[in-house]
Amino acid sequence: MIQRTLVLVKPDGVSRHLVGEIIKRFEQRGIKIIGLKMLKSDSKKAAVHYNEEIEKRYGRDVRNRLIEYINEGPIVALALEGIDCVNVARKICGSTYPNEAAIGTIRGDFAHMSKDYANQNLKNVKNLVHASGNLEEAKTEIKIWFKEDELYSYDVDHDKYV
Incomplete structure (x- = not known):
């Protein structure tokens, strides 16, 4: 099934x-970029993205640190489209916690902080x-970061092999 998903480069x-x-890494796997922009998040948008559900699961402290983290500097928002795109994108990114992420994933290759270290030092896990x-x-998050007219449908060579 063709799906859409959101990836943020923090x-x-x-x-x-x-x-x-x-x-x-996404394009090499045949995932199409249908939206792309660099922006500076603000606390309001970040609070919608890291919603109350995050606070229920992980606590207010963690949610506040996530909001702070995403507001530290510019981010790049990617709206992606492809076959089983949600799962494929998550596999490409790797485990949420970099020290648990497999080599060959984005986090496994480039990130290094463990959640234990982050929690002990009251830091954000830089992942x-x-x-x-x-x-x-994915549907909810794409709407947070993109307007409908910022998403583009187009054909790529890969489509003829699917």
Whole structure:
């Protein structure tokens, strides 16, 4: 099934000059970029993205740190489209916690902080990217970061092989 998903390159991914490498990994797997922009998040938009559900699951402290983290600098928002795109994008990104991410994934290759270290030092886990967790989340998150007229449908050579 053709799906859409959201990936955010977080401020550490931008400041470490990894945007091109991250985009390349999705495109190499036949995932189409249908929306792309660099922006500076604000607390209001970040609070919608990291909603009350995050607070219920992980606590207010973690939610506040996530909001702070995504507001540290510019981010790059990617709206992606492809076959089983939500799951494929998450596999490309790797485990949320970099020290648990497999080599060959974005986080496994470029991030290094563990959640234990982050929690002990009251830091954010710098994990470079966010990827929507499921199809419903993807639909909601794309609407947070993109207007409908910022998403583009087009044909790519890969489509004729699918």
